[in-house]
Amino acid sequence: MRHSPGFLRLVSDAKKRTKEISVAQVKELFKRNSDFILIDTREEHEWDDGHIAGAIHLSKGIIERDIEKAIPDKTKQIVLYCGGGYRSALAADNLRKMGYKNVFSMAGGWRAWKRTKGRIERRKKYRYFIAPGSNRCDV
Numbered sequence: 001m002r003h004s005p006g007f008l009r010l011v012s013d014a015k016k017r018t019k020e021i022s023v024a025q026v027k028e029l030f031k032r033n034s035d036f037i038l039i040d041t042r043e044e045h046e047w048d049d050g051h052i053a054g055a056i057h058l059s060k061g062i063i064e065r066d067i068e069k070a071i072p073d074k075t076k077q078i079v080l081y082c083g084g085g086y087r088s089a090l091a092a093d094n095l096r097k098m099g100y101k102n103v104f105s106m107a108g109g110w111r112a113w114k115r116t117k118g119r120i121e122r123r124k125k126y127r128y129f130i131a132p133g134s135n136r137c138d139v
């Protein structure tokens with residue numbers, strides 16, 4: 001995806017204040033059973049298509065609204081990721097402004113995770129339909 005210059009300037013500015021973590025470092029956190037929370041900040045349809053195993057979903061559109069309810073401990077280690085590391089950097093910068101002290105953006109995001117063959121999950125999608133001439137709903 002080709003991003004607009006204004007968006008890239010915004011991300012570049014946010015990254016000046018945001019701590020990044022590599023995919024290898026996140027995998028090491030999992031390996032050590034570290035106490036951290038991994039948050040997927042992508043849109044719901046992206047999450048549905050696949051996400052890092054063990055992640056929770058708070059999209060960029062709602063994370064600032066819902067984070068204090070979901071994670072009230074502002075010292076908790078939080079790792080955010082998105083498709084390529086841009087939206088997660090913006091969200092990490094906003095969480096920092098909200099008082100969260102230990103927030104990281106995963107460099108390279110979902111695409112970098114997939115390149116390293118990291119564990120993923122998919123949300124099971126159900127499609128409901130009513131068969132013609134029937135009042136029965138099938139999956």
